[in-house]
Amino acid sequence: MSISPATWARTALNRLLDASPLVIALLLAFMVASTLLLALNVSPLEGFASMFEGAFGNENSTAETFVKATPMLFVAIGICIAFRGGMTNVGGEGQMIMGAVAGTAVALAAGEPLGWLGIPLAIIAGFIAGALYGGLAGWLKAWFNVNEILSTIMLNAIAVQFMNFMLNGPMLDPTEAGVNQIPKTARILETIQLPRLSLPLPPGVADLFSLQNAELFARTRLHWGLVIAVLLAVVAYFLLWRTTVGYRIRAVGENERASRYAGISVRGHMVLSMMLAGGFAGLAGIIQVLGLQYRLQTDGSATGFTGNAGFNGIVVALFGGLNPLGAIPASAFFGGLLVGAQKMQRDLGVPAALITSINGLIVIFAVSSEYFRVWLTRRRRLAEAEAQQKAASASTAGVPS
Amino acid sequence: MNIFETIGSIVTASVFASTLRLATPYLFAAIGETFAQRSGLLNLGVDGIMLMGAFTGFYAVYATGSLLLGVLTALVVGGLMGLAIAFISVTLRAKQGISGIGLYLFGLGLSELLFQRLIGTPKSIERFPDIYIPVLSDIEFLGIGQIFFRQNLLVYIAFASVPIAAYVLRRTSYGLKIRAVGQNPAAADAMDVNVARIRYSTQIFGGMMAGLAGASLSVALLGVFQQNLTGGLGFIAVALVYFGRWRPVGVMIGALLFSFVNALQLQVGALGFDVPPEFSTMAPYVITIIALAFAGRQTEKPTALTVPFQRGE
Numbered sequence: 001m002s003i004s005p006a007t008w009a010r011t012a013l014n015r016l017l018d019a020s021p022l023v024i025a026l027l028l029a030f031m032v033a034s035t036l037l038l039a040l041n042v043s044p045l046e047g048f049a050s051m052f053e054g055a056f057g058n059e060n061s062t063a064e065t066f067v068k069a070t071p072m073l074f075v076a077i078g079i080c081i082a083f084r085g086g087m088t089n090v091g092g093e094g095q096m097i098m099g100a101v102a103g104t105a106v107a108l109a110a111g112e113p114l115g116w117l118g119i120p121l122a123i124i125a126g127f128i129a130g131a132l133y134g135g136l137a138g139w140l141k142a143w144f145n146v147n148e149i150l151s152t153i154m155l156n157a158i159a160v161q162f163m164n165f166m167l168n169g170p171m172l173d174p175t176e177a178g179v180n181q182i183p184k185t186a187r188i189l190e191t192i193q194l195p196r197l198s199l200p201l202p203p204g205v206a207d208l209f210s211l212q213n214a215e216l217f218a219r220t221r222l223h224w225g226l227v228i229a230v231l232l233a234v235v236a237y238f239l240l241w242r243t244t245v246g247y248r249i250r251a252v253g254e255n256e257r258a259s260r261y262a263g264i265s266v267r268g269h270m271v272l273s274m275m276l277a278g279g280f281a282g283l284a285g286i287i288q289v290l291g292l293q294y295r296l297q298t299d300g301s302a303t304g305f306t307g308n309a310g311f312n313g314i315v316v317a318l319f320g321g322l323n324p325l326g327a328i329p330a331s332a333f334f335g336g337l338l339v340g341a342q343k344m345q346r347d348l349g350v351p352a353a354l355i356t357s358i359n360g361l362i363v364i365f366a367v368s369s370e371y372f373r374v375w376l377t378r379r380r381r382l383a384e385a386e387a388q389q390k391a392a393s394a395s396t397a398g399v400p401s
Numbered sequence: 402m403n404i405f406e407t408i409g410s411i412v413t414a415s416v417f418a419s420t421l422r423l424a425t426p427y428l429f430a431a432i433g434e435t436f437a438q439r440s441g442l443l444n445l446g447v448d449g450i451m452l453m454g455a456f457t458g459f460y461a462v463y464a465t466g467s468l469l470l471g472v473l474t475a476l477v478v479g480g481l482m483g484l485a486i487a488f489i490s491v492t493l494r495a496k497q498g499i500s501g502i503g504l505y506l507f508g509l510g511l512s513e514l515l516f517q518r519l520i521g522t523p524k525s526i527e528r529f530p531d532i533y534i535p536v537l538s539d540i541e542f543l544g545i546g547q548i549f550f551r552q553n554l555l556v557y558i559a560f561a562s563v564p565i566a567a568y569v570l571r572r573t574s575y576g577l578k579i580r581a582v583g584q585n586p587a588a589a590d591a592m593d594v595n596v597a598r599i600r601y602s603t604q605i606f607g608g609m610m611a612g613l614a615g616a617s618l619s620v621a622l623l624g625v626f627q628q629n630l631t632g633g634l635g636f637i638a639v640a641l642v643y644f645g646r647w648r649p650v651g652v653m654i655g656a657l658l659f660s661f662v663n664a665l666q667l668q669v670g671a672l673g674f675d676v677p678p679e680f681s682t683m684a685p686y687v688i689t690i691i692a693l694a695f696a697g698r699q700t701e702k703p704t705a706l707t708v709p710f711q712r713g714e
Contacts, residue, residue, distance in 0.1 A: 036511075040518060088498045144694040147643070149445055149498045151693065153636045154686040165679035302629070311506060314499070351517040353628075356510025360449070363503030367495040 017376055021369030022319060029361040033354065042348050054343020055336030061343075063220030067292065069335030071096070071284040071306070073229040075313025076320060076327040077236045078134070078280030083322050084240055085273025086253035091137055091152025092281045092310025093302070094159030095130040099282025100305065101163055102129030104289050104296040105171065107188045118192035119290060126286025127279040133159070134278015135271050142267035148274070156310070160302050167298060184297035194291035197222045223291035229331075232280070236324040249273045284309060308356070312338070315359045318366045334359070414544025416664045421548065421556055422622060423660035424653075426451070426614040426631075428559040430638035431645070431652045432566045433610025438642055439570060440603040441583040441705040442490050445501025447611045448635025449508025450482045454615030456512040459626040460519060462526050468620060472555075475616035476609045482508070483608015487601045494709035505635075513628040520626070528624035529553035555613075555621040566649040579603055583703035586710040596710045611635065637689055644692045646701045655692070659685055 034044035055065050075092040082089035103126030110118030137155060140146040167183035175186070198215040213219060240246040251259045252269045260266050285306070289296055298304035316334050320326030337359075341352040430447050437444050458475035462468055486504055489495045531551050570576040581589035582599045590596050618634070619626045637659065645651030666681040 036514075088502075090502055140690065140694055146690070146693045147498075149502070150636060150640050150643075151690055153633060154640070154690050157633055157686045158683050161679040161683040165677050168679070169677070302632075311502075314502065315506075318499075351514045353510045353513035353517065357507045357514060358510070360503045360506030360508070360510060363506060364489060364495075364500050367500045367503065368489050368493040370495060371493040 014380065018373065019321070021372045021376075022321065022366060024372070025362060025365030025369045026319070028365050029358050032361055033358050036354065036357075037350065040350060042350055047344055047348060047350060050344045050347045051337070051340030053340070054347075055340035057343075059217060060220050061339060063217045063222040065332065065335040065339045066226050067221050067223070067335070068307075068338045069331040070223075070225045070229050070291070071288050071309040072313045072316045072334060073226075073233060073327055073331035074284035074287065075281045075310055076316035076331060077229070077233050077324045078277035079313055079317035080320070080322050080324050080327060081236060081240060081249065081280070082134075082273050082277035083317065084253050085249040085269060086256065087138065087141065087270060087274050087277070088149050089134065089137070089152055089274060089277040089281075090149050090311070090314060091134060091155050091278065092284070092313045093306050093308075094152065094156035094310070095133045095278040095281035096285035096288075096306050096310050097159040097163045098133040098278075098285070099126035099130035100285030100289050100296055101166055101171075102126055103282070103286030104185055104188070107192050107286075107290065108171075108186060110192065111189060112191075115191050118189070119194065122192065122290060123283065123286055126282045128282070130282015130285065131275040131279035134281065135275035137278075138271035138274025141274070142270040157302070160304075163296075163298060163305065164300055167296065171296070173295070182297055182299055185295050187295045188290070192290065193294055194224045194287070196220075197224050197226060221292060225287040225291035228283075228287065230328055232283070233324040233328050236280075240324070245272070281310060281313070284313070312359060315362055315366075318363060413668070414547045416661075416668050417544065417548045418551070419664040419667070420657060420661045421552060421560070423663050424656040425556050425559040425622065426618045426634060427638050427641060427656035427659060428563065428653060429555075429610045429614035429617055430635055431641040431656060432562055432649055433607035433614070434639055434642045435566065435645070435647055435649060435652055436570070436579065436603040436610075437607035438706055439583045439647055439703055440579045440600050441586060441703055441708060441710070442487070442600055442604050442607075443497045443501065443639075443707045444483075444486055444490075444504075444604065444607055445498055445636070445639060446482070446486055446504025446508065447501075447607075447614075447639055448631050448633060449505035450479050450608050450611035451615035451618070451631045451635045451638075452508045452512040452629070453482060454479045454612030455619035455630050456516055456615075456626055458612070458616030459526065459619040460515070462620050463520065463524065466527070468527075468529055471620045472613065472616050475612040477612075479612015479615070480605050480609040482612070483605040484601070486608065487604035490604070490709070491597050491600045494711065497707045509629060512630075516626060516628060523625055523627050525625045526620065529555060529621040532557070553621050555617045559617070560653070563649045563653045570649065580703075582710075583705055586705050586708075590710070590712060600710075611638075614638070633686075637685065640689045640693055643696050643702075644689075646696065647703065648701075659688070662688060 030048075034047075037044045037047045054061055056062050075096065078095075079089055079092065103122040106125040107118055107122035110121055114121070133155065134152075137146075137148050137151045140151050141148040164183065167185065171185045173184060173186040198213075198218040198220075200215050238246075240250060248259070248264045249269050249272065251262070251264055252266050253273070256266055259269075288305075288309075296305065312334055316327050316330045319334070320328070320330035337355055338352075341350075341355040344350050344354075345352045430451060434444060434447055454475035457478045458471040461474040462471035465471075482504065486500065489500050490497050531553050533551050568576075570579065578589065578594050578599050581592070581594060582596050586596045589599075614635070615631065619630060623630075641652050641655040641659065644655040645653070662685055666684055669676060669681060
């Protein structure tokens with residue numbers, strides 16, 4: 001059966017319309033942000049121009065955008081899985097921390113003799129620690145009916161204190177004690193650090209864009225964590241939509257009761273989706289250490305280590321349509337927002353906290369836009385039914401009575 | 402020092418007095434949230450509203466010197482944020498848990514933004530003075546005077562609001578409507594109860610109480626504002642509603658229990674016991690989770706909690 005151009009065009013239009021509520025959500029959030037900027041006596045145009053400049057203005061700022069995007073993408077992949085499984089995971093912060101603590105401990109212990117093998121070991125440790133911490137909230141939900149949003153919020157606070165304890169005691173680098181009052185571990189060996197990422201360019205291109213180096217992103221902080229995150233996003237997509245496990249997770253998320261009648265272990269899959277979510281957040285934590293900071297450190301505050309990536313990952317996941325593949329561009333966008341906000345703070349004195357509130361608005365508008373999506377679908381279905389009815393009445397009219 | 406003397410040195414009248422003080426923000430926020438949840442709305446943005454209430458209340462006092470104006474500002478800001486989340490949950494029927502997290506992030510970011518822009522560095526204000534109730538505050542027996550009758554105005558109001566809230570929920574027709582809307586909105590609708598209006602009213606009230614809770618923290622308890630002043634206190638307040646089984650008195654018991662642990666933790670820290678401070682800071686959160694697990698069966702939970710209502714479905 002061939003597809004007529006008209007059908008194809010309609011399908012394409014419908015796809016666009018499906019995405020439009022999210023775009024509208026974003027526009028609304030930026031309208032509110034503009035109002036805020038006006039209230040702060042800053043021209044919104046100037047503000048957003050400064051943000052864009054700060055996010056993608058040159059090679060280094062673009063690299064910084066991707067550096068910020070990396071942990072958010074990891075967290076967002078996990079949150080997509082959890083949401084699809086019907087679990088609202090807001091524990092990214094705590095799971096990141098647990099992944100980082102466990103992974104760093106392994107990286108420090110692996111030391112010289114294991115060489116580069118320390119990298120996969122630390123990453124696996126980070127994943128497992130995050131998975132266990134996320135799974136704990138899943139278990140509390142599945143067996144004790146504890147609201148997972150509340151439990152993960154509490155677990156976030158507990159993880160922060162746990163990390164502070166570890167950094168002030170067992171994992172404190174004795175040579176670093178008391179320096180700048182910032183508790184930190186020893187530096188991990190160079191062999192266990194994730195390499196920096198740069199792209200070789202064809203000759204001439206560097207001159208064309210007046211780049212300083214022959215390789216794009218050379219001498220920036222961009223690291224291989226980004227590549228790992230993007231690859232895992234693809235893996236997660238296949239897991240969710242092309243495997244039995246993924247199907248079951250989504251079935252439990254869509255309709256708990258029907259899944260139970262179909263013989264799917266609802267409790268087991270609740271825990272599993274939270275474990276996967278926690279695992280990916282754990283990866284965000286350990287990759288941040290192996291690729292960027294080379295040691296675990298914090299200023300003791302709740303977001304001292306994570307930089308709020310655990311919460312921002314929620315925004316990325318929602319904006320990526322709760323699809324790991326959609327989360328990839330979404331993470332780059334929100335990474336740019338964060339990096340751009342720092343420039344706006346330097347240029348125009350607008351506190352970067354503005355982005356936290358914009359992110360909140362985007363979450364609110366994105367979940368509210370579901371209303372319009374439902375409305376769109378219903379309208380479309382009605383139109384289709386009407387068209388069918390017309391076709392049916394036309395064919396009966398043609399039949400001689 | 403034997404064990405009883407040790408306990409005696411920790412659990413003093415001043416610990417109990419600060420238990421009541423610390424319970425105040427929990428009480429305001431959790432009682433407001435009780436009303437919202439009883440009508441079927443789960444607002445997880447309490448902490449964000451508290452932060453905005455805490456900042457705006459603080460700023461009003463900082464700018465004008467009027468404590469009353471500070472409290473009123475916090476009430477208005479809280480009420481407006483309650484109205485916003487009601488519109489999102491009731492009219493747009495958005496998923497309630499996650500939209501609350503959005504509201505939290507919004508309040509967290511905006512309160513910090515305004516603080517940095519309008520005040521900048523931490524400043525302190527003249528906070529609510531303690532009111533000594535004549536005669537009663539002089540009772541020496543068991544420290545009763547110190548514990549109960551030398552508190553600031555908001556502490557008295559918070560505890561007075563418990564029986565009032567319980568009475569409204571149980572004995573008034575408005576309370577009956579709230580419970581009906583939370584249990585079976587379709588039946589309530591059939592009985593000519595305006596489901597949307599009731600839910601708007603409870604959520605606006607919940608927002609006002611959360612705003613007041615924030616102000617009680619910044620202008621009564623501490624007299625300062627800083628970024629993320631609440632530190633997730635609003636989330637614990639939501640947990641207390643579960644813990645208190647959706648009853649104001651139960652919520653109060655929970656709030657007292659928590660603040661007692663908090664006060665104890667401060668006291669233990671002050672006496673210099675050899676407990677890593679991280680563990681005592683962690684304690685209230687650990688206890689919250691355990692409490693939630695034990696409150697697990699939740700047979701009293703409003704049936705329609707988080708379920709949006711739509712006629713004819």
